[in-house]
Amino acid sequence: MTMGGLWPRLRLKLLCWTSCPKGARLFPAVSAITLIIPGKGALGMMLEQVTRPALRYHGGKFRLAAWIIKFFPPHRVYVEPFGGGASLLLRKSRVYAEIYNDLDDELVNVFSVLRNRGDELLEALKLTPFARAEFDLSYEISTCPVEQARRTIVRSFMGFGSAAASGKRTGFRANSNRSHTTPAYDWKNYPDALPVIIERLRGVIVENRDAAEVIQQHDSEETLIYADPPYVLSTRSLRGGIKSYTAHTGYKYEMSDDEHRALAKLLHSVSGMVVLSGYSSKLYEHELYAKWERFEKQSMADGAKPRTEIVWINPACSEALHAASGLFGAYRG
Template identity: 35%
Template sequence: MNGFERSGRKVSAFPYIGSKTYLAPWVVEHLCDHETFVVPFGGAAGVLLNKPRSRAEIFNDRDEYVVRFFEAVRDRSDELAEAVRDIPYSRGLYNEWSRQFRDPEQDLGEDLVEEAARWVFLRYASFSGRYGQRAGFATDTPRKGPQKSEIWARVPERIQLLRDRFKGVAIECGDYSEQFKRYDGDDVLFYCDPPYTEEKDNYYRGPLFDHAGLVETLRAVDGEWIVSYSEPPEGLEDLATAVVERSYNRSASLDNSDRPERLYCSYDPAAAPMWSVVAQQTLPATDGGEQR
């Protein structure tokens, strides 16, 4: 039994569209036996943060802001926590830094720590978690439950906990295909959480994703893989050995409806040797760290 199964607690590094934080226990249940765990589409690291450690773990994202945030967490966590603590939950700062973030001619910060602190503030302060467009400032409301400003005030503590989990994790910044070439082999499991096929470019930063290219890449992989999709691209279901499905409410979707979440596996979870490790305590509960 894993730590999150005992406690019912799950954590995400920051609010991020498509994060698998709340689905992490379900995903982990379907991981086959492996020595090396590779996440080619890192995002908020929802699954990685909520699983016990593998012998070797690799986190990759093509977005340099995501990668530099985790590098700051791992290597300069005390400075980052202090920088975050000094940022008030301010609409004015959100508007200023949001403009800078979307201006290719401006830097979001003067060094790694300042940039990471301002960037993660934008993740917490952006309404609905949309990343590829300015979504507006997420204000506190009269409703019950933790307020946005209250959640932001807890982020310095979260950074210290993220640091502990990311010790020993290799961090890469590149296209997913580079990670398949670099790490493919026996006893390797790739967990892929690409953008959804139905999402548009205003949800994510960067160009529209080539789903057909991912399918072709998977055809050549020697290790095992498991891919999260709601609606798969053409050819993936034929390539997969097994498909596991459940319904899931994506709160950041436009219609706020339940949709299927599917795991496409290169192996059969009902027949393959499944991953078994000594359970360890995972990070404390998320209190608003995921957007879907």
């Protein structure tokens, strides 16, 4: 079947969505249409984009997502073994199989609830005021998955910095002197952004396992692994540039240098394509990923501190990008 033969059917489907009688109930969000091309599988084309992150999460890449996605070659299976706030997953086009994984069971609960009970969570969040009492309550554990997801999200958006989502104690964001909107006004608009996120997560496999197990299970030549592990400890700093190895840990589960070495050994052995995020360090630059292609971009970290984010891609990813560059354009930039 030619592309020309697909468009009449596609146009009819779009007309069905756009010409319903006034007041008719539609799906909460239409996030993608899928074109099935013989021999090529499913090609996801985003119609409505996710416009804000599901969580404010330490090391989250939501603002960098468009740049990082440039390094994603065509793939059939997508794996985020260190899922965190799922910023890349939420902003990329859907593929045949997608796996979100994280060791932090609170994060996993949030995305499981968004996927399976999103409407309940959305209603609960609409009724949640931006209040110190709600923020204080959010540190208490609930046995109800929906309520616990609500509390994790509250903690994430009402706490200073990005570490609150991981359970770190922070102050309440009651500031009223920002140059743009206040945190309270941002919170008011948050529920409006959720329907697209909920729809995007449907069909995603959500795991709470060791990253290595997930990588090994889903590895294939058609798999893209986006690895965004906790930053190497020696690259951390507090305000003012003071190095900190223990005081500024924004993740619930950290990684030692030896654990980074074990991850690198695994990533060097896979059959799939790998895109890796991190900060510059002797460990990564000279020991673990010296032979991988490397790209960098200036970004703003917590506290509006400029940092250089780096992406490394393995040889399989480089080859796939070069092979696809005639169709998808250059990926450097």
